[in-house]
Amino acid sequence: MMNAKRFRNISLDGVLRNNPTLRLVLGTCPTLALSTSAMNGIGMGLAVTFILICSNALISLLRKVIPAAVRIPAYVIIIATFVTIVRMVLDKFIPSLYESMGVYLPLIVVNCIILGRAESFASKNPVLDSACDGLFTGLGFTWALTLIGIVREVLGSGAIFGKELWNFRIEFFGSAAGAFFVYGLMIAIFDGVYRSIETSMRRKKFYRQADAVLAGCGDASMIDDCARRDRAEATATETHTEEN
């Protein structure tokens, strides 16, 4: 069973720390091609999320059965099956999204995010962990793609989620060059924000450790012991006061 700390790590890794689009720069082809509108971004993101969850869970379930020599062909068959199912469902129920995703929908089979998670995570971890990893990696891909889609749609089409906002539009943002520009900008902004938060958290941790050392708690590894000791002392003092 997965504990809370592991769940937190898997979710933060997928959504932020190892975000496939903005940190690992994986799945660039659909990111550039399908971020012309926010709806396309959400559609592609959710399709990839569904496939990631299912393929990760199944690959994890079969990880002890699939011989190492044929693991990649086996993963590709499994992923291709789920991609075909998604294609059938979209073609039947959301034909407009199916049309707009075009060739990039079948190309999910060779999407390096899905193959990467299958190879590096699902093949080595239990089913629940792998399904969670698929869910959060997919959500990380979805929000990044949607954000890029929103920026490109607002600037390139003067609309958001298909609803027209104004007449002003810059054609550049609808083009391939605009896609690269917005993608690069998003990576830079995300990296800048991520680093500043990380630095601030490290600084806080450092000051906490330094305070603990100065307070006579010895080295940093003893901070928890010190905290426990302080709490015990405070409880004892409160008890003593009540008794008096």
Place this chain on the structure above:
Amino acid sequence: MTVKQFLKSNAFKCILVLTCIALVASGLLAILNDLLSVSDEERTARAIRSIYGEAVGYEDLTASLDATYASNEYGSIDNLYKLENGALMFKSTGKDGYKGGTVSLWVVAQVDGNGDFVSFEKVVYAENSKQTLMSQFKQSTFDVYTVHNDKIAEGGYWWVTADDAHVSNLVSGATKSSQAVNNAINSALYYLRNVRTGGDAQ
């Protein structure tokens, strides 16, 4: 290697596992295909909805296509429908595209009481083969085919370069694909003219 050794070998295990996965996957997909497949009628209704923005009744005339003219020098007519507003809707495929590929269009043509061509009402992209630059063809490119009906009604055809006999519509940088697009229109035009005149039209 004996049979027993082969059955215990890693190679056999690999073959067995891959075969099992492929069989289960194909069985699952076969079942889902039966449940989720989209019929030709549904696709036609979708195409009409995408052209008119609403459902329009139609009669399928594909079975009564005149084979002599359906396949012609410009391409072929894949399907023919008569819409309830009297217009004829072709699914027309133009040949001679990039790398010998094709472009298919939905072409809606208005005809008079005698079946003579009056105008192209709507032209909408359907599909292509081998045309890597089709993304450069916007709906505005196809709308051009609906604004020179007078010239076309006189007997001209569409081409990538304009001359006395042809009207031009070209996407710069995608000349071969433009040719296939023009051919799809011309194929519908050729069919209409020749079916009416018994093959006398040029």
